[in-house]
Amino acid sequence: MNFKENFLSEKMNRRKSNLWRTMKSVIGLFGLMMVFISSQFDLALAQETGSVLIENGTVLTITGENLENTDVLVENGIITEIGENIDAPQRIDRIDATGKYVMPGIIDAHSHLNGVDINEATSPATPQVTMKESIDPNDVGIYAALAGGVTSINLMHGSANVIGGRNATLKLRYGQDQHGLIFEDAPQTVKFALGENPMRVHGESSGIHPSTRMGVEMVIREYFDAAIDYRRNRTEYLEAKEEYDHTGEGTPPIPVAKNLRLEVIADIIEGNILVHCHSYRADEILMLVQIFEDYGIENYTFQHANEAFKVAPELAEHGAYASVFSDWWAYKFEVYYSTAYNASILNENGVVTSINSDSNELIRHLNHEAAKTIRYGNTTESDALKMITINPAIQLGIDEHVGSIEVGKHADISIWNGHPLSIYSVNEMTLIDGVVYFDRENDADDMRLDRAISPTENYEDTQSRAYQNSHGREADACMQDVFMLFDSQENRQSLHQEFHNQIK
Amino acid sequence: MKKAILLTFFMICMGAQLLFAQITEKPRFGKFAITNGTIHTVTKGTIKGGIVLIENHTITFVGDNAKIPSDYEVINASGKHVYPGFFDANTRLGLEEVSSVSLTQDYAEVGDFNPHMKAFTAVNPNSVSIPVTRVNGITNVVSIPSSGVIAGKAVLLDLWGYTPDDMAVKESAGLHIEWPNAMRGGSWDDRPDEEVQKEYEKDLKELNDFWKQAEFYDEMMKQYELDPEGRSQPDKNIKMEAMREVVAGDVPVIISVNREKNIKNALDWANEKEDLNVIFAGVAEGWRMADELAEAEIPVIASSLYTTTRDYDNYQRPYQNAGLMAEAGVKVMISTGEGVENVRNVGFHAGYAATYGMGKEEALKAVTINPAEAFGVDDQLGSIEQGKKANLFISDGDPFEPTTHIEHVFINGYKIPMTSRHDQLYEQFLNRDAVNR
Numbered sequence: 001m002n003f004k005e006n007f008l009s010e011k012m013n014r015r016k017s018n019l020w021r022t023m024k025s026v027i028g029l030f031g032l033m034m035v036f037i038s039s040q041f042d043l044a045l046a047q048e049t050g051s052v053l054i055e056n057g058t059v060l061t062i063t064g065e066n067l068e069n070t071d072v073l074v075e076n077g078i079i080t081e082i083g084e085n086i087d088a089p090q091r092i093d094r095i096d097a098t099g100k101y102v103m104p105g106i107i108d109a110h111s112h113l114n115g116v117d118i119n120e121a122t123s124p125a126t127p128q129v130t131m132k133e134s135i136d137p138n139d140v141g142i143y144a145a146l147a148g149g150v151t152s153i154n155l156m157h158g159s160a161n162v163i164g165g166r167n168a169t170l171k172l173r174y175g176q177d178q179h180g181l182i183f184e185d186a187p188q189t190v191k192f193a194l195g196e197n198p199m200r201v202h203g204e205s206s207g208i209h210p211s212t213r214m215g216v217e218m219v220i221r222e223y224f225d226a227a228i229d230y231r232r233n234r235t236e237y238l239e240a241k242e243e244y245d246h247t248g249e250g251t252p253p254i255p256v257a258k259n260l261r262l263e264v265i266a267d268i269i270e271g272n273i274l275v276h277c278h279s280y281r282a283d284e285i286l287m288l289v290q291i292f293e294d295y296g297i298e299n300y301t302f303q304h305a306n307e308a309f310k311v312a313p314e315l316a317e318h319g320a321y322a323s324v325f326s327d328w329w330a331y332k333f334e335v336y337y338s339t340a341y342n343a344s345i346l347n348e349n350g351v352v353t354s355i356n357s358d359s360n361e362l363i364r365h366l367n368h369e370a371a372k373t374i375r376y377g378n379t380t381e382s383d384a385l386k387m388i389t390i391n392p393a394i395q396l397g398i399d400e401h402v403g404s405i406e407v408g409k410h411a412d413i414s415i416w417n418g419h420p421l422s423i424y425s426v427n428e429m430t431l432i433d434g435v436v437y438f439d440r441e442n443d444a445d446d447m448r449l450d451r452a453i454s455p456t457e458n459y460e461d462t463q464s465r466a467y468q469n470s471h472g473r474e475a476d477a478c479m480q481d482v483f484m485l486f487d488s489q490e491n492r493q494s495l496h497q498e499f500h501n502q503i504k
Numbered sequence: 505m506k507k508a509i510l511l512t513f514f515m516i517c518m519g520a521q522l523l524f525a526q527i528t529e530k531p532r533f534g535k536f537a538i539t540n541g542t543i544h545t546v547t548k549g550t551i552k553g554g555i556v557l558i559e560n561h562t563i564t565f566v567g568d569n570a571k572i573p574s575d576y577e578v579i580n581a582s583g584k585h586v587y588p589g590f591f592d593a594n595t596r597l598g599l600e601e602v603s604s605v606s607l608t609q610d611y612a613e614v615g616d617f618n619p620h621m622k623a624f625t626a627v628n629p630n631s632v633s634i635p636v637t638r639v640n641g642i643t644n645v646v647s648i649p650s651s652g653v654i655a656g657k658a659v660l661l662d663l664w665g666y667t668p669d670d671m672a673v674k675e676s677a678g679l680h681i682e683w684p685n686a687m688r689g690g691s692w693d694d695r696p697d698e699e700v701q702k703e704y705e706k707d708l709k710e711l712n713d714f715w716k717q718a719e720f721y722d723e724m725m726k727q728y729e730l731d732p733e734g735r736s737q738p739d740k741n742i743k744m745e746a747m748r749e750v751v752a753g754d755v756p757v758i759i760s761v762n763r764e765k766n767i768k769n770a771l772d773w774a775n776e777k778e779d780l781n782v783i784f785a786g787v788a789e790g791w792r793m794a795d796e797l798a799e800a801e802i803p804v805i806a807s808s809l810y811t812t813t814r815d816y817d818n819y820q821r822p823y824q825n826a827g828l829m830a831e832a833g834v835k836v837m838i839s840t841g842e843g844v845e846n847v848r849n850v851g852f853h854a855g856y857a858a859t860y861g862m863g864k865e866e867a868l869k870a871v872t873i874n875p876a877e878a879f880g881v882d883d884q885l886g887s888i889e890q891g892k893k894a895n896l897f898i899s900d901g902d903p904f905e906p907t908t909h910i911e912h913v914f915i916n917g918y919k920i921p922m923t924s925r926h927d928q929l930y931e932q933f934l935n936r937d938a939v940n941r
Binding site for chain 1: 601602603604605632633810811812814815816817818819820844845846848849852855856858859860904905906907908909925926927929930933934936937
């Protein structure tokens with residue numbers, strides 16, 4: 001043994017004994033930690049709920065009459081009683097809503113509010129990815145949305161792909177981690193996209209299908225057929241394998257490998273995942289209606305759908321929903337033939353219609369976006385309010401829990417100092433599960449959760465992402481991240497330059 | 505049978521007429537009396553049950569009592585409100601059709617210094633966005649080119665007319681400068697502070713050199729024009745020629761600038777140029793510099809999309825921006841900052857400002873008389889006064905409210921057809937499958 005080896009082995013022995021000593025304490029600590037973690041885990045699973053009596057407000061129930069001088073009792077996050085002079089236990093907090101309007105929290109059926117990445121733009125079909133893995137719980141934009149009375153959003157995947165990623169239905173429980181933001185019991189939804197965006201990203205940039213609206217249809221049909229075959233083959237294999245494992249007779253079946261992408265698509269076809277489809281033109285909308293008719297898919301929503309008004313009778317006939325902008329148009333060619341009367345026409349034709357934001361700015365005043373349906377097409381006040389509450393709830397499959405003020409529903413509520421459709425009204429308080437997440441009286445200037453960057457030093461670095469992204473609407477918000485991915489280095493630099501010129 | 509055929513023919517004609525009435529309807533022009541309305545004059549209070557008389561292009565009477573000659577077309581505005589037309593002073597209306605289709609964009613010419621580019625030339629009077637905007641009571645806009653540092657000259661428009669000449673209230677309404685940025689562009693921008701500062705100084709020097717050159721050129725030309733005798737005529741320079749009315753102070757300079765540090769820099773620059781008539785546009789962080797802006801007497805066109813500029817700012821600041829500046833004594837104009845498609849929303853933006861501290865009265869001025877004054881057209885626009893141009897609208901309620909309907913719009917005396925692509929599509933598709941019987 002030479003010196004070197006000797007030195008090494010000695011060192012290793014020393015290390016070994018050190019290791020054992022460490023291990024002993026680790027085992028002890030680990031046990032303690034397990035106890036701690038599991039209790040934390042329980043906390044994360046069972047969301048914090050509140051009990052509160054909202055007194056003497058004008059209650060816009062949405063699904064029923066408007067009730068004046070009415071109390072709403074909330075116990076453990078659930079609305080348990082609505083009526084006059086409710087006799088609630090003393091221990092329950094009171095909110096005086098005299099002279100105020102109490103309405104269900106606003107639901108935004110199309111948002112990218114706090115998505116970390118929006119587009120997995122590498123294939124025309126990526127339903128295996130999910131926005132649940134792309135949530136920034138610290139985005140201060142959540143607080144601004146709460147200030148606008150919003151309690152739930154559909155955090156959507158982008159529109160680069162025909163069959164995009166799955167979305168995440170969130171409750172805006174600002175201050176919780178990404179798991180704490182998830183709307184429990186909300187069904188899974190997935191993003192589809194038709195028209196210019198997938199055509200540009202895949203056809204124009206990568207030279208694969210689709211580069212036309214013809215291609216868009218066939219991408220969907222090909223994947224649907226593949227998913228049906230896959231599910232049959234996979235199920236047969238699993239059954240045969242179980243049989244073989246059980247009896248041990250015959251030859252083992254040839255394996256059919258698990259395919260996450262096709263698993264999700266098969267679930268879509270079987271109706272377990274709701275489709276929210278980015279679309280603009282009437283023809284492409286009808287195309288998807290036809291596909292879904294062929295494959296027996298029901299309960300789906302067209303997003304944006306600027307030309308849905310042209311095919312409103314067909315949408316009504318098929319029970320398809322529409323989630324639209326109040327007045328956005330002309331920012332790209334496929335929305336040039338649009339009308340701000342879209343929502344009113346759809347509503348008149350019996351299509352369940354919601355008004356969405358797709359924007360961190362519009363999300364702050366969705367109530368006024370809904371109010372525009374009265375200017376454009378004389379929609380009733382009550383229907384206008386439905387478009388930001390119960391209707392988006394229906395589209396997200398959460399209407400049995402939220403979207404109206406009814407006994408048994410979650411206490412997701414916003415309280416306004418005037419009628420919420422008036423421009424002069426301001427939201428004063430937002431509750432989720434009976435817990436106050438926004439209170440105008442008590443909010444501080446700096447509501448960031450992550451305050452690593454000091455406002456006084458180097459404030460340039462704190463310029464908000466929303467502000468950076470707010471200049472112009474030259475493409476959809478749902479094309480976020482995509483341009484950087486597909487543009488050449490040169491283009492990217494010029495884009496940066498343009499950006500640089502715009503924000504100062 | 506003959507009768508039936510005739511009747512059918514008649515009905516087809518009627519049907520066709522109904523259909524085409526939307527598209528071919530002509531404006532009315534001549535003599536109008538608006539009676540019984542609540543008249544919000546902006547400059548001379550509110551008159552309930554008042555009368556406005558319009559003859560040709562002009563408002564000939566505003567008051568509460570007048571004998572209405574029989575040849576006037578009477579519009580009974582009982583229960584309605586009459587307002588001066590709204591004004592968005594920072595748009596691209598007419599200069600852009602579809603914002604993602606580059607060949608429909610006429611606001612950005614190549615190059616950093618283009619004072620000779622005129623928005624007036626590129627205004628498309630038939631842009632689909634123009635009727636969409638005016639039926640909401642917006643009668644005037646300033647359309648501004650933007651690119652490089654000096655992008656060209658803005659044009660002040662009436663939103664009615666078949667040619668740019670018909671529409672232009674001021675062909676040369678302002679020279680647009682995109683203020684050189686002294687800050688990092690965003691999270692992607694990893695230049696160190698020194699480099700950012702160095703680039704800014706370089707940009708500023710270029711601007712100042714250009715300006716000095718323009719002043720020199722103007723001086724040289726003046727000298728020559730005063731006394732051409734015995735001097736050789738200097739060569740013309742089209743860019744410098746375009747700068748003459750600017751350096752002489754006859755045409756305002758519109759400086760787009762948003763963030764505090766840049767506003768500070770632009771203020772320093774503007775304060776040195778005593779003869780210039782300077783307007784700031786954008787001013788997202790104007791509230792941080794409100795006192796300085798007021799002291800410099802620089803009017804601002806606040807166009808904010810209501811997202812905070814910094815993450816640590818109170819969520820209400822963008823809504824309060826206009827009000828905070830007005831409170832400090834700044835003359836504030838409110839713009840949508842929407843460019844083209846939704847300039848129609850300017851009243852709602854004024855509504856937010858009103859709600860968040862500015863008050864209704866000041867907010868109304870910010871979309872009427874203030875822009876008229878800042879652009880030197882308050883002798884014609886911005887209020888309902890005798891002798892002014894008949895640019896006004898009648899609504900069934902408060903026009904800041906999204907739920908209010910705008911019922912009639914007058915521009916330059918023309919009672920314009922209340923149609924646009926948006927309501928034409930509504931008419932066409934509301935009861936899509938109905939047929940004329």
